[in-house]
Each structure stands twice: as C-alpha cells, then as structure tokens.
Amino acid sequence: xxxxxxxxxxxxxxxxxxxxxxxxxxxxxxxxxxxxxxxxxxxxxxxxxxxxxxxxxxxxxxxxxxxxxxxxxxxxxxxxxxxxxxxxxxxxxxxxxxxxxxxxxxxxxxxxxxxxxxxxxxxxxxxxxxxxxxxxxxxxxxxxxxxxxxxxxxxxxxxxxxxxxxxxxxxxxxxxxxxxxxxxxxxxxxxxxxxxxxxxxxxxxxxxxxxxxxxxxxxxxxxxxxxxxxxxxxxxxxxxxxxxxxxxxxxxxxxxxxxxxxxxxxxxxxxxxxxxxxxxxxxxxxxxxxxxxxxxxxxxxxxxxxxxxxxxxxxxxxxxxxxxxxxxxxxxxxxxxxxxxxxxxxxxxxxxxxxxxxxxxxxxxxxxxxxxxxxxxxxxxxxxxxxxxxxxxxxxxxxxxxxxxxxxxxxxxxxxxxxxxxxxxxxxxxxxxxxxxxxxxxxxxxxxxxxxxxxxxxxxxxxxxxxxxxxxxxxxxxxxxxxxxxxx
Ligand code: NDP
Numbered sequence: 001x002x003x004x005x006x007x008x009x010x011x012x013x014x015x016x017x018x019x020x021x022x023x024x025x026x027x028x029x030x031x032x033x034x035x036x037x038x039x040x041x042x043x044x045x046x047x048x049x050x051x052x053x054x055x056x057x058x059x060x061x062x063x064x065x066x067x068x069x070x071x072x073x074x075x076x077x078x079x080x081x082x083x084x085x086x087x088x089x090x091x092x093x094x095x096x097x098x099x100x101x102x103x104x105x106x107x108x109x110x111x112x113x114x115x116x117x118x119x120x121x122x123x124x125x126x127x128x129x130x131x132x133x134x135x136x137x138x139x140x141x142x143x144x145x146x147x148x149x150x151x152x153x154x155x156x157x158x159x160x161x162x163x164x165x166x167x168x169x170x171x172x173x174x175x176x177x178x179x180x181x182x183x184x185x186x187x188x189x190x191x192x193x194x195x196x197x198x199x200x201x202x203x204x205x206x207x208x209x210x211x212x213x214x215x216x217x218x219x220x221x222x223x224x225x226x227x228x229x230x231x232x233x234x235x236x237x238x239x240x241x242x243x244x245x246x247x248x249x250x251x252x253x254x255x256x257x258x259x260x261x262x263x264x265x266x267x268x269x270x271x272x273x274x275x276x277x278x279x280x281x282x283x284x285x286x287x288x289x290x291x292x293x294x295x296x297x298x299x300x301x302x303x304x305x306x307x308x309x310x311x312x313x314x315x316x317x318x319x320x321x322x323x324x325x326x327x328x329x330x331x332x333x334x335x336x337x338x339x340x341x342x343x344x345x346x347x348x349x350x351x352x353x354x355x356x357x358x359x360x361x362x363x364x365x366x367x368x369x370x371x372x373x374x375x376x377x378x379x380x381x382x383x384x385x386x387x388x389x390x391x392x393x394x395x396x397x398x399x400x401x402x403x404x405x406x407x408x409x410x411x412x413x414x415x416x417x418x419x420x421x422x423x424x425x426x427x428x429x430x431x432x433x434x435x436x437x438x439x440x441x442x443x444x445x446x447x448x449x450x451x452x453x454x455x456x457x458x459x460x461x462x463x464x465x466x467x468x469x470x471x472x473x474x475x476x477x478x479x480x481x482x483x484x485x486x487x488x
Contacts, residue, residue, distance in 0.1 A: 010040070011028065012031070012043045014208075016053055016208045016210070017054075017061075017204050017205045020194060020195070020198075023045060023050050024046075024049045025046075025049070028045055029213070030042060031043045031098070031187065034099070034372045035323075035330060036367055036371050038370065041188065043212065044210075044212055045213065046210050046212035046216065047216050047220065048220035051221055051224060055227060057205035057208055058178060058205055059226055061203060061206045062150060062176070062177045065175060065206045066175040068175070070173075073122075073172070073173060074173070076122075077118050077121065077169065077172060080193075081122060084114055085112075088112070089107070091114075092106035092111045093106075093323075094189050095110050095111065095161060095188070096323065098188040098189065099157065100322055100371070100372065102328070102330045103322055104325060105284070109159075114162050114164075114165040114193075117165040117169045120454045121172075121475070124170075124173065128472060130143045130145045130481070140485075141484065141485045142483075142486075143481050143482065143484075144481070145475070145479040145480070145481055147478070148479065148480050149226075149227075149228055149229070150177050150228070151176045151179075151227070152181075152221040152222065153178055153179075153180040154180070154214075154231070155167060155182055157183035158285065158290070158333070159289065160189050160190065161189035163233050164180065164182050164189075166469060167233070168207060171231065173475070174479050176229070177208075178206070178207050179224075180207065180210070181210055181211070183234075184211065190209055214238065218242075219245070222242050230242060230246050230251050230253050232256070233255075234257065235257065235258050236392075239255045239257045242255065243255070252480075254465075256458075256459055256460070256467075256469060257463060258394070259419075259421060260389075260391070260416045260418040261292065261422055261441070262297060262412070262423075263295070263297065263422070264409050264423065264435065265278070265306060266424075266426040267299040268428055269302075270427060275306065275310060276313075278293065279314060279317070280450075282294070282376070282396075283329060283398075286374065287376075287397060288333065288395060289450075291420065291449075293398070293422070293423055293449070294393060294398050295389055295399055295412075296398055296399065296400045296401070298401070298402055299409075303402040307380065310378065310400065311357050315357050317376050319362045319373050319375060321364075321368055329376060331372045331373050333372075337394075338372040338374060340393075340395075341374060341393055341396070342360075342374070344388060344391070345360075345379070347387060347388055348379045348386075348397075351382055351387065352381060352386075353379040354379065354380045355379055358375035358376050358378065359377050361374055374395060375396070376396040377396060378400055379398070380401075384401060385415055390415070406431065406434070410435065410438050414438075414440045417463040418464045419442065420441060420443065420460035421442065421443040422444050423449050424447075425446075440462060441464075442457070442458070442459045442461055442464065454471065456470055457473045458473075
C-alpha cells in the first residue's frame with residue numbers, strides 16, 4: 001500500500017491547462033477532516049479569474065480533442081481508470097479523511113466506482129452510434145452526434161470522486177473539454193485525480209479542475225458565456241439558482257438534485273432481506289447518499305415486528321473511527337451539516353415524533369473527540385406530511401410509519417416535492433409492477449437497493465432533477481444531434 005499522510009498546510013492546487021497551479025489571487029480556505037474536526041489542508045479559494053483561465057484553456061483544447069479519434073480518447077481514459085485502480089488505497093484513504101466515510105466503503109464502493117465510470121465511458125464511446133431515418137424513395141436522414149464544446153461539471157461532497165467522474169468521464173469520452181468544480185468540502189480526490197490525468201497523458205486543457213466555493217467558482221462556471229453545457233449534482237436550492245442563471249442563457253442543463261426517498265415494505269415481503277437491506281439503505285455513508293431511503297413505510301400486519309427488529313439491528317451499528325474495519329458509520333461531512341441534521345431531529349420531536357434510537361451526537365475519545373459523529377436515528381409517530389417527512393435531511397435519520405393499503409402508501413410515498421428513488425419490498429410480482437408504475441420517481445428498486453447497472457438511466461423527477469445520466473443518456477447529453485437530410 002502506498003503511504004498517504006497529510007500535514008497541516010498541505011496545499012491543493014488547481015489543475016489548469018495541464019498544470020497544477022496556485023489560485024491567481026493566492027487565497028486559500030481551510031479543509032477540515034470531519035472525523036477529527038481539524039484543519040488538515042488548504043484549498044484554493046479560486047474566483048472568476050481562475051475559471052476564466054480554465055475556460056480559455058478548455059476552449060483552446062477543444063478543436064484538437066474533439067477531432068482526436070475516439071479510439072485514442074478511449075485509450076487515455078482507460079489508462080486513467082487503471083491508474084485509479086492502481087492507487088486504490090491512497091485514494092480511498094484520501095476520500096475517507098476528506099469526507100469522514102468509512103475507509104471500507106471508500107475502498108469497496110467510491111474508488112472502484114470512479115475507475116468503473118472512466119472505463120465504462122472509455123469503452124462506451126466505441127459503441128455509441130447515431131440514427132438514420134430512411135424516407136422510402138425520397139430521402140435519407142442521418143443524425144450526427146457532435147461534441148458541444150466546454151462543459152461545466154459541478155459535483156457535491158457525499159460521493160466525491162464517484163460523482164465527479166460520473167460527469168467528467170462521459171463529457172470527455174464524447175470529445176468535449178471540461179471545466180470542473182468538486183465540492184469545496186471534499187476536494188482532495190479530485191486534486192489527486194488531476195495528478196493521475198497528467199500521468200495518463202491527458203492533453204493539456206482537456207480537463208481543468210478549479211477548486212473553491214460554490215458561490216464563487218460554481219457561479220462563475222454557470223454564468224461563463226463560453227461554457228454552453230452545465231452538468232450539476234447537488235441540492236435542489238442550488239439547482240434552482242443554476243437554472244435561473246443558465247436557463248436565460250439557453251445552456252444545456254442536466255440537474256441531479258435532492259431526494260426524500262420512500263421504502264415501501266409490504267407484509268408479504270421476504271422479511272429478513274427487507275430488514276437487512278433497509279438498515280443499509282438508511283445508514284450507508286451516514287445516510288448521505290442521495291438514494292438512501294429516509295421514509296420507511298411498513299404494512300400494518302408486520303409493522304411492530306419489523307420496527308422492533310429494525311431498531312435492534314440499528315442499535316448494534318457501530319459509529320466509530322472511519323479507519324477502523326469494524327465501524328459501520330463514520331463522521332458526517334462537516335460541523336455545519338451535523339448541526340443541520342440535529343436541528344431536524346429537534347424539529348421531528350416538536351412535530352410529535354418519538355425517537356426510537358439515536359437522536360444525538362456521539363462524542364468520541366482521543367484524537368476523534370472533536371469529530372462530527374451522529375448516532376443512527378429512527379423516528380416514529382410522525383404524520384406523512386409533516387416537515388420532517390417532506391424535507392431532505394441527508395443524514396443518518398429515518399422515519400418509520402405504518403400503512404394499510406396500497407392506495408394509501410402510494411399517496412404518502414408520492415406526497416413530497418421530490419422523486420428520485422424508491423424501494424418496494426413484496427414477493428407478489430403483480431403488486432411489484434403495479435406499485436413501481438405508480439411511484440413518482442426516476443428509479444424504483446424492487447427487493448433490492450443500490451443495485452446499479454451503469455447502462456441504465458439515472459436521475460429524478462419533480463424537484464429531484466432534470467435530465468438523466470448513465471449509459472448512452474449521458475453521451476446523448478454531452479453531444480448535440482445534427483440531422484442531415486439527403487434527397488435521393
Ligand atoms: P450543494 O448544492 O450545496 O453543492 C453542490 C455543488 O454545487 C458543490 O460543488 C457546491 O460548491 C456547488 N455550488 C454551491 N452553490 C453554487 C452556485 N450558486 N452555483 C454553482 N455551484 C454552486 O450540495 P451538497 O454539496 O450539499 O450535496 C448534497 C446534495 O446533493 C443533497 O441535496 C443530495 O440529495 C444531492 N445529491 C444528489 C444526487 C443525485 O444524483 N440526484 C447525488 C448526490 C447528492 P460548495 O461545495 O463550495 O458549496
């Protein structure tokens with residue numbers, strides 16, 4: 001295993017035009033290790049001038065990269081995927097330190113998936129074809145799919161490299177150049193990726209990574225006139241701000257936003273499987289996955305049995321040092337986020353909720369004593385339409401509620417402004433199809449959770465987003481179709 005240690009004042013640098021450089025104004029902000037609550041590195045506090053420099057480099061690199069044969073683009077991106085795999089331990093440790101997530105999770109999910117994203121699109125582009133439409137004896141149409149130009153990719157902190165690469169990989173594979181901004185809260189693996197891009201031989205200017213605050217760097221990317229495409233993953237409020245700026249500029253937009261996902265557990269489910277997976281879908285990554293189920297609806301016949309078994313299992317989860325093999329939950333991402341989650345637990349109690357387990361900060365010892373740890377929390381006795389059940393909390397907090405009929409649970413499941421993902425647990429195939437068809441969500445998992453095939457469309461409806469990522473949907477997004485009609 002390659003060593004990976006930080007000393008305070010380690011400086012992250014921007015990756016612009018193939019080089020690692022300081023922010024133009026020379027300002028930095030602090031990067032905190034949430035498991036210890038201490039500053040451990042510095043991030044460029046970049047501004048619009050850094051974004052302008054990055055965009056200029058991306059614009060200049062576009063003609064050559066877009067004309068580079070896709071086989072060559074593919075080889076470079078595959079090399080990047082291999083380098084990510086080679087650096088698995090180093091990147092996983094960096095992700096765990098930056099985000100607070102269990103090292104085990106970073107090693108088995110985040111980093112392998114980042115490599116898979118590059119591999120998937122590096123090879124996917126070789127199989128991407130466009131359509132032709134024949135008008136018998138009159139004309140033939142063929143549709144070209146052309147790269148668009150400089151794409152802006154903005155990603156959140158919960159699955160840092162995983163979601164960053166999920167945007168960058170298809171954008172680059174399709175022949176675009178990119179100006180990207182990782183979350184300021186978790187910038188480290190994007191910085192390490194820029195080192196790997198240099199090693200992989202990615203031509204200069206093809207990918208540019210500008211670190212800094214959303215309100216400065218993210219906003220500058222969104223409003224830059226030479227960036228016609230914005231792919232954003234993050235909160236719904238930020239998504240609205242981005243639409244308000246990019247919409248009137250007629251930019252192409254893909255928005256992957258928040259969720260308030262229902263888990264629907266019918267009394268004819270496979271009880272043990274539903275129980276085990278619901279523990280995972282509630283508290284994986286401290287509940288900070290946009291796909292985590294946060295509202296658990298259990299049919300009345302098994303409600304008490306399920307609730308009691310669920311509480312028992314959750315009480316046994318270990319909150320601890322993210323580096324320990326036996327920790328099930330690590331730290332939440334920041335002090336500010338911990339306080340937000342705690343405020344929702346307080347709100348739930350004001351709304352009449354009963355905390356069945358958790359509901360508090362976990363104080364650790366030794367060098368973890370200032371870390372941001374929360375006990376996994378289950379809350380009962382809340383109305384489906386109260387604020388706790390309608391607003392995204394995005395932490396280790398779930399509510400549990402009984403239901404009687406399919407009609408009732410579909411009404412409750414669909415009652416929020418969100419529509420990202422859901423799970424349905426039943427052994428009755430007809431019921432599964434019926435419920436899946438009637439849930440307002442971009443993704444429905446039946447008797448499973450987070451089973452991902454990268455070829456499938458990914459995204460939400462209502463306030464959970466606009467557009468789809470995944471498979472050829474992403475390559476469609478990152479290319480512009482042009483129809484050519486030839487009269488016979
Ligand atoms: P935010 O919306 O706060 O931030 C997302 C990114 O946008 C960050 O890089 C942020 O920078 C940047 N940003 C902030 N303000 C602006 C702005 N005005 N213009 C442009 N960019 C800006 O989300 P979080 O990072 O808090 O992530 C959590 C959210 O992401 C949750 O709501 C979660 O549901 C959602 N999410 C959705 C997913 C999906 O696929 N649908 C997947 C994963 C998460 P900075 O960090 O500096 O603020």
